[in-house]
Amino acid sequence: MRLLDALTSLKRAFRRGDYLYRSGEPFRSLFAIRTGFFKTQVLHEDGREQVTGFQMPGEIIGLDAISSDAYTCDAVALEDSEICEIPFDRLEALSRELPTLQRHLHKIMSREIVRDHGIMMLLGSMRAEERLAVFLLNLSQRLSARGYSPNAFHLRMTRQEIGSYLGLKLETVSRTLSQFQELGLLSVKVREVEIMDMLRLRSFVGAA
Amino acid sequence: MRLLDALTSLKRAFRRGDYLYRSGEPFRSLFAIRTGFFKTQVLHEDGREQVTGFQMPGEIIGLDAISSDAYTCDAVALEDSEICEIPFDRLEALSRELPTLQRHLHKIMSREIVRDHGIMMLLGSMRAEERLAVFLLNLSQRLSARGYSPNAFHLRMTRQEIGSYLGLKLETVSRTLSQFQELGLLSVKVREVEIMDMLRLRSFVGAA
DNA sequence: AAATGCGTTTGATATAGGTCAAAAACCGTG
């Protein structure tokens, strides 16, 4: 794995709002997030946008671009961030030498597919409250895996971006959060969330 | 590419309704569809199901299983079908020797990610008519790429399965198809579809 | 040929979430 470090020679810094890449740009590299927070979104010609994910440190973005040698979505920094650039041809070359690295790469791509299937499930058959609960629990779990508190965190994205990701309008996101607050599941003060009843929030998911 | 053929020693036949694999089973192989038609679906503990895709000859399924060494969804034959089994460890070994094969595999996985993003866009921000139009146009295009008529085809899946895939109820699928028929875009007789005005059907997508 | 059963169509009605609008809170900047 430290050989992978050799690959990631290039580090780059981004300010909030900067684009890491844009749809259509030629593909050369994957990117590992070192610090900060990104969103990826696809844009429909008619202007509609769909947020396809929120990425945090340790996660890899750009996998979509391999298929057509061009990025197929935009990646935007949601806060000041640092990334490591991983030239893909060198990654492929190295993974021919190192079966462990090869397997690792395949797992990362596969995990992305599984994640997407989860979101399809969410978008295709869950109600607004369930979607929000899944979203918050997922954030909580990923932050906790990075050493942050699972219970209290700062949302780096707008209601509108959350809504786009979850297939809801921003007003619905706002209302549902307020509703969770009234139920005593959590407290929200704009971007600050504190989960107060994790179990009950969990039980929300799948409870028709 | 004919070296890949060497890998796919095992061919297997399936009857309609047979499971190619089930969620949770240990992962050993990918599968290339040779003839026939499959669906993949993820099941939520509470019984809800989400169809994540419909696969036809030439397409590869099982990529989701790499991440956790177990299949994460079910694959079910929608008609009598034949598949080629591709033992994954041998595929990885061979792709270490053959950069072309390696690249090919990566593209296939990446294409699956891009496809999933398209579905997220569909589920997250399109209306019922648009979803149906996208679905039919996509089927048409893939069938046409395989030498079948792009205009007339047989639906191998139920309204319920289409609905699950598109995040709609079966009644909505049925009604929307009837509506397309009344508009003269196509004719539907249960499972037989004939697209009569491809252009207008296309113009449906993205037309708010 | 009748009976059984799944899948489909269509109608009537209900509702979750969308839309429109306005006020309030927040944030970056001069």
Next chain:
DNA sequence: CACGGTTTTTGACCTATATCAAACGCATTT
């Protein structure tokens, strides 16, 4: 620290799709 723009909240109302229900078609079995 005041200002202007953005984001969030909340309210009132509306609509697309879900839900419930019944009839129908088609295929398979007896």
